[in-house]
Amino acid sequence: MKIAFSTEGESLESLLDTRFGRCPRFLVWNFETNSFTLVDNSQNLQATQGAGIQSAQNVINTGAEALVTGHCGPKAFKVLQAAGIPIYVAESLPIRELIDSFEKGTLLQLKEADVEGHW
Amino acid sequence: MKIAIASGKGGTGKTSLAVALLHANAERARLLDCDVEEPNCHLFLSHTVIGHKAVELLIPQVNPNLCKLCGKCVEACQFNAIAIAGNQVMIFNELCHSCGGCARICPHGAIQEFPVKIGELSQSRCKNEAELLTGTLEIGHASAPAVIKAAKKALPLQDVPFTLIDSPPGTACTFVAAVEDSDFVFLVTEATPFGLNDLKLAVEALLNMELPFAIIVNRIQSETNLITDYANQQGFPIWLQIPEDRHIAETYARGGNLLDVKPELKKVLRELLDRCQP
Amino acid sequence: MKINKPKELVVISGKGGTGKTSITAALAQCFSTKVLADCDVDAADLHLLMKVKSYKEYPFIAGHIAQINEEKCQNCGLCATLCRFDAITQTDNLYKISKQSCEGCKVCVDACPNKAIEWIESQTGVWKETYTEQGLMFHARLFPGAENSGKLVSHVREKAKQYAVSNQIPLILVDGPPGIGCPVIASVTGASAVLIVTEPTPSGHHDLERILTLTKHFRIPAYVIINKADLSDEFCTRIQETSEQFNSIIVGKIPYSPLFTEAQLLGKSILEVFPESNESKTIKSITNVMSHKMELQISRND
Structure with a gap:
């Protein structure tokens, strides 16, 4: 199973970026191989609108089965929900710690968008 | 002829002036409220609404029977309004700019466009018989310029010589949509450093668009020549100067207008429109 | 203690011309350490009330x-x-x-x-880093005709936040854009508190209602200042009622006053020119209330 984390960094020590739509990249952790890949999301830093939707599309394209981020707006939530990808929210902590929390099942799952969308 | 009333900064008395101009020229003018995010003219005019019309944009819809989920539409959309999730294409109407790119690019002919409401025009007759047309953008939609353009294209109740356009504040795309193709622009400012700074931005925009304009200075307080000095230096005309007056502010707070306090301005406000004729 | 998340106080107004920027400049005078951000990218005016030492400009x-x-x-x-x-x-x-x-x-x-x-x-514009006597200020200017999608606003806020974190400054004071559209949403999301400057007029009241609906949506605590409060008792009462409906407190009432314009003509805030005026005292008391509400741990210039 693979899970995606929004981040500004490039390693497991990097902090979670609590922004979803405008985070520069995703770290995708693979539980089978215990390794990760980095997926660029920087085109959305430039987007004038719809950054959340395209970030969601990027997460879907990585094949991740879950997403860990800080906040999620209504449009991105809708896209991820349609793709069957659950969203977990956390504070800006090192990704290594968050992988542990995910395995222990202590991360909070988002049942609806928690920030207002803007366009 | 079309005369836009604009200002670089909000709160300079632009709406107030537009309403007073309409009162002073009731039999020969109509007013379009193109400040579609916050249309406020109707608050200051007793009027009866006589008609509504939806403003629509063509928005794409996907026929799932023809769609092969190839993703070409997602790639083509520059406004990030389309995503493919699970086995469906999701289109977010409120982000769509109605460019038609997705429908054009779809190799399977699976995308068709249909009209969707993004705002409304309401047509009113004021107590003074003049016509008020108000454009309102639905909250959450991105296409304010489309509503402004629709308001400007709406046919008048009866043909009158002057169409007054209350423009949105600032100099962004909504301002451009409201003032472009006007015959003349009144730039309303106040005699303060903020007023001057914002006036310069609006002037720059109008010079770029090659539109003729005149400056109207509002709320002149104490002995300041801030705006007059700038206008004289640059050779821009000032057509009207209104002093700071607590009575005007109080009247406005009651929903009244400039002419209630200064009926003598009526003649001047009629002349203002005559002077716009080339 | 290390500051990871500086507090962010955003001053907005709905309709323009309520005195938002003049009040922001006066508030800036009251807080000893802060970063300033002017998010009115259409017509930034806050710098006109600051002594500017130098600035750097970047394309957007x-x-x-x-x-x-x-x-x-x-x-x-x-x-x-x-x-x-x-x-x-x-x-x-x-x-x-x-x-x-x-x-x-x-x-x-x-x-x-x-x-x-x-x-x-x-x-579509430029953004600036300006050194003022009140500390560093971030602001921007959108070119005429460009689409104000809120992106430049987010950019200015982000720069201010980065600077605050790296220099361990506990407060960001934001002069927000007018209106209730996209730029405003971009200026308030995730803020610690919003201060709404309104006036007792039909449009002031009308826009206050729309703004409070917005801040309620975002679950951001909103506080109200009534400027030009003596213009209309009727609309003051209505503003009071509307604020109560939204559980917002009115933290100050300022009378219709020529002092703000007089100070502006000198390129200064009212606190510098008329420190002993009632208007200045009201602003100081607003600063105290806001510091308390936001649990700010910084000293104030009294």
């Missing part, structure tokens, strides 16, 4: 627009037929794209049979 790039390469263009006119924004016109047998009207949809770029339309980056 947002998206792309289309541009016709005249050498490759065969004048077929397909682009003009396809453009839904009336951005492409023919004059003297040459097709041209209006920078102002092009919305950057790329339809013409993809469709041109001669590949004569280029897709170029579009600079």
